[in-house]
Every structure is written in structure tokens, then in C-alpha cells.
Amino acid sequence: MKLVAGDSCARHETAAAPQECAQCAVREIAVCTALSAPELERLRGIAVTKVYEPGSMLYAADEPAAVVGTVVQGTIKCFKLLADGRQQIVGFLFPGDFVGAPTQETMRGFAEALTRVELCLFPLPSIQRLIREMPNLQRRLLTLAGEDLNLAQEWMLLLGRKTAQERLATFLLLLAEKARVRGVAGGPIDLPMNRSEIADYLGLSLETVSRQFTKLKNAGHIRIEHNNEITIRNLDGLTEIAEGSVQGAA
Amino acid sequence: MKLVAGDSCARHETAAAPQECAQCAVREIAVCTALSAPELERLRGIAVTKVYEPGSMLYAADEPAAVVGTVVQGTIKCFKLLADGRQQIVGFLFPGDFVGAPTQETMRGFAEALTRVELCLFPLPSIQRLIREMPNLQRRLLTLAGEDLNLAQEWMLLLGRKTAQERLATFLLLLAEKARVRGVAGGPIDLPMNRSEIADYLGLSLETVSRQFTKLKNAGHIRIEHNNEITIRNLDGLTEIAEGSVQGAA
């Protein structure tokens, strides 16, 4: 599997000035929060909307940094690769999340659209100028980076020390929490990724992921609506498993 | 194992204004780089020196953020814990590294001094004011956060997808690289942590770490001077193993 940028060809780009921010679905949770009205207006001034089709690459490692912006719709997977193709997904990005690293010259990993993705894209030179001129924006980015770092470290704990069952429970709770923040709680959790991608996020094989799904289902902790829709039936039980407080979780 | 802050009692604190920055050993690599002379002077104005004895806790999870500063001497381990005591070390901090998260209200993990540690400490309210007033400082922190995030994701790749042998090789190369940046390259690599702590960093058991040390030694890639001093004899070979380009690394 070669992964050069632009090689997965299905990229379909639309570039246009974005809608009014007030109508934006992720206005309250994205970088934009904590900006004053005039600041927000300046940010909108440099933004362009860009759409990626499912399966298309947003960026690849060693490319010059270019894609920096906010996910408005869809899901992205960010991942790292080893020489022989082993893959580790380092994060899924949902609406409201920030993509790319404005302080980096070149990308250190890969990003691919899992679904149709709509981005509110900030061209690098412009956003770097705004960062320099708008302390609020820089501060917000620093806060976001801190949260990302903490999440990454939480995931190091998962990958280094949790069992397969604990990993899957943690994953489902994370998705539920992210959905809650986006304001789409209540209903079943939508899984825009397949078993193999969950496996690459949890450091497991896809078969193990499947087996653990079955176990959680049989234990009554979750219901599997369709393969890509999960309902949490026992939040406390799932939480206990995720925290590692359950002994015979075999 | 209870881990409340201040419970590991051997903490011995000295608080005093730091020396001239020009004489500081880590002046060129710490946050301080990229500050103008007057900015540096302001930062020095709020700094105090603090010393931690080996084994003492710098901070614990859920504590209000307090310790924020630069490591001047010694080594710190930062880690996360599960309810049953399973531990994952999320990073070792060496001279020049930045400790703590100035944007966080409460700590999300633990930090403990492995050796005698000397810190150039910035009291939280003061550093937060300086961050607001000095864009250069904020920008530098953002860059550092980005590097930390990338390293954390690189470690997710290691924990999720690398074999025991690949993990140890990667670890040794990381230590060598960090020593190089600090300007203490050339000689053997100093390991301020024991096998059990290496294991908790690599997501392995201490026995597996020990076995992999022996294998790398027998393969002629490293020499073990004392248990805590390693010389890399074959940098290319070690790099190939770390990258996963070696097949029969069993």
C-alpha cells in the first residue's frame, strides 16, 4: 500500500467562502469559540469551504503543511504508518474538531476522510498571520493542543496497559462523550468507521474487536442495532470495565 | 498504592530566585529560546528555583495545577494510572523540557522525580499573565505543545503496533536523540530509570524488557556498560529495527 498524497484520487474539491458563522453547526465548539465578533469576522474572511469525498487523503506525512481548519461535517481518521504497512490511528476527528497543526512546517502523519467531509479551511499563511495578531486565537489553539495532548496520553494508557475488553469499552464511551459534546446525544452511537479501523485505533486485530463487541453485547452492556450503530444499555457497567475496575472481565 | 500529593514525603524544597539566564545550562533549548532580552528578563523576574529529591512527587492527578516550569537538572517521569495500579509512563522529562500545562486548571496525571531535580518554576498566575502579554512566549508554548503531541502520537504507534524488540530499539534511539539535543552526545547513554520504569513506558513487563536488552546485546547492536549505561554500537541496525524494516527480529 503506497500512500503518496493525491494518490487516492477520489478527492473532489469545492472552494468557496463559507456561510455566515452564526448559522454554522459547530460555531459553539470549534476554534471559533472565544473569539470576539470582529475577530470572528476576520477569521471568516480568510476561510474557504472545501469538501473531501470518502476515502480521499487530506494530507500525507512529509508533505508541506497545507490543510488547517475546522471539521464542519463528516469524520476523518488521522494515522501513522510503519514501513511494512502496520497502521496506528491516532485520532478520529468529528465536526467541531480542529485539523492540522499550524505551527508545523511538514506533516508528521496521514489523514483520510472516512465519510464525505466538509472543512472550514484556513490557508496557512493567513492563519499564521492571524495567530500572530489575535492572542485570543493563539490562546484557544494552545488550549486545544493541551486537550489533544491529554487525550493522546490517555490513549497511551489504553494501548500500553488495558485489555482488549477495556479498550473497546473506553472507545465506545469516548464516542458517546464526543457525540454528547456535539449535541447529538440520546440516540444510538454512530460508528463511521469499520471494525478494521477500530482495531487500528485500539492496537488490536479486527477479529479481536469483533469478539469483544460480541462479549459486550452478550453481557448486556450494549445493543448492536446495525453493525454501525451501537446503543449503550449499561453506562455504569461499561464505565467500570473501561476504568479497569472489573476483575473477571474475561 | 495510594498516590496523594505530598504523600511521598521526601520532598525537599528550596525556593530562590534563579541565576543569570546567560549562565543557565538549558538556556538554548528551553522555553526561553525565542524570547527577546527584555522578555527573558521579565520571565526571569517571576521564576523561582525549586529542588525535588529522588522519588518525590511533583504533582498528582486532580490536583489544581501548580507546577509549571523548566527542568534545569535531573529526570522526571510523567505517568497515568488505572484503578488497580497499572501504570503507563507518558513521558520522561530531561533538562530543557517544559513541565506542566499552563492552560489547565487541574492536573490529569502524575509526575515524580527519578533523580534529584532542579526546576526553574513559574508560579501559575504570573506565567498566565506573561503568556497573555508576551505573544512570543505563547507562540513558543504552542510549538512545544505541537511537538509533544507528535511525540505522543509516535508513541501510540509504538504501543499499538510495534513488537517488544522494536519498542526497545525506538526507546534507546529516542534517549540518544534527546541527549544529542542537550549536547551530551558521544558517550554512552545514561538511563536514569530502572527496567520496570522502561517497561511502564513501553507497555511491556520488566522481564520482557530485560530479555530484549539481552537480545540487542547478543546481536551486537548495543553494549551494556553498567546496567544503567548503554552504548549504541550499530546505529543503522538499531534504526532498522525501530522502524520495523527487519523481518526475523525474533
Place this chain on the structure above:
DNA sequence: CGAACTGTTGAATAAGGTCAAACCAGGTGG
């Protein structure tokens, strides 16, 4: 209806973990 996916389940295997014993260096004190 059949092809192509994606997901599930089963059996065999391997990598690493666990438990336990031996080892080794550095210190202590007779």
C-alpha cells in the same frame, strides 16, 4: 441471483506475561 464486502466465529499458534529461582554489584559490618 450471485459477486463482493464486511463482519463473525472457530481452531491453532505465537508473543508476551506471570511466577519463581538464580545472579550480581554495591554496600555494611564483623
Place this chain on the structure above:
DNA sequence: CCACCTGGTTTGACCTTATTCAACAGTTCG
């Protein structure tokens, strides 16, 4: 000076968990 202790480390034997390989089932889509 040397026996003895002690903590960290190494090594061995066995066991467990998750992986691998393989077959099978369920959906979706032409």
C-alpha cells in the same frame, strides 16, 4: 578482608491473551 545482605536484574518454565489463518454468514448492489 571477606561474609552477608539487599535491590535491581537476568533467566527459565509455564500460562494467558490476543493474533493468525480459515471458514462461514449477512448485506448490499449490480
